[in-house]
Amino acid sequence: MFIVVNLKAYPCDPIEVATAARDVADTSDVRIAVSPQAADIARVSETGVETWAQHVDPNGYGSHTGSTLAESVAEAGAVGTLVNHSEKRLKLADIDGAVRAAERAGLETCVCANNPAQIGAVAALGPDSVAVEPPELIGGDVSVATADPGIVEDAVAAAANVDESVDVYCGAGISSGEDVATAGDLGATGILLASGVAKADDPRAALENLVAPL
Numbered sequence: 427m428f429i430v431v432n433l434k435a436y437p438c439d440p441i442e443v444a445t446a447a448r449d450v451a452d453t454s455d456v457r458i459a460v461s462p463q464a465a466d467i468a469r470v471s472e473t474g475v476e477t478w479a480q481h482v483d484p485n486g487y488g489s490h491t492g493s494t495l496a497e498s499v500a501e502a503g504a505v506g507t508l509v510n511h512s513e514k515r516l517k518l519a520d521i522d523g524a525v526r527a528a529e530r531a532g533l534e535t536c537v538c539a540n541n542p543a544q545i546g547a548v549a550a551l552g553p554d555s556v557a558v559e560p561p562e563l564i565g566g567d568v569s570v571a572t573a574d575p576g577i578v579e580d581a582v583a584a585a586a587n588v589d590e591s592v593d594v595y596c597g598a599g600i601s602s603g604e605d606v607a608t609a610g611d612l613g614a615t616g617i618l619l620a621s622g623v624a625k626a627d628d629p630r631a632a633l634e635n636l637v638a639p640l
């Protein structure tokens with residue numbers, strides 16, 4: 427199981443979360459990455475935790491003010507990137523461009539989508555993984571794996587129908603090890619989560635709780 431902790435733009439201490447995630451990953455068999463804001467990638471990466479960008483733009487170097495370049499986040503220490511997060515949606519052509527840019531920079535890619543139909547569409551673009559995250563459950567208390575198990579199973583089927591080599595992750599409302607295990611039972615091989623760790627009083631304890639049953 428792979429857990430990506432997306433820090434979004436939450437006012438947490440990215441280094442506190444990164445060091446905790448590094449330690450919990452080291453002492454468990456669980457792969458854990460932290461996805462901070464672009465400005466924090468370098469110092470998060472310096473902790474030794476696996477570091478992902480939250481987004482990259484489709485363009486490369488050039489006259490593109492305000493861009494987040496795949497090359498730049500890779501240079502800063504990111505080894506992967508989310509693309510098309512529900513809070514950072516892109517047009518299909520730009521999702522394709524961002525995946526190609528990430529590939530050129532050597533980044534692993536996870537393209538997010540809202541539902542199984544979109545999962546099939548983005549799986550066709552050849553990312554390493556796709557993640558289904560129903561927007562209405564993001565930031566809530568109920569795990570997608572409990573509230574809508576069918577969406578996870580259908581996302582797994584939709585991706586396999588297009589490209590069996592694309593891993594399928596899920597996210598939204600996941601905050602306990604039981605939620606992670608349930609998602610795994612539904613066929614997800616990874617989890618995206620945010621508030622359960624980024625808004626926790628004790629992020630280390632939250633991470634330990636997530637990996638406990640795995």
Ligand SMILES: O=C(CO)COP(=O)(O)O
Pocket residue numbers: 432511559563564565566597598599600618619620621622
């Ligand atoms: O959007 C998410 C991860 O990318 C999920 O957010 P929550 O874990 O806060 O529901």
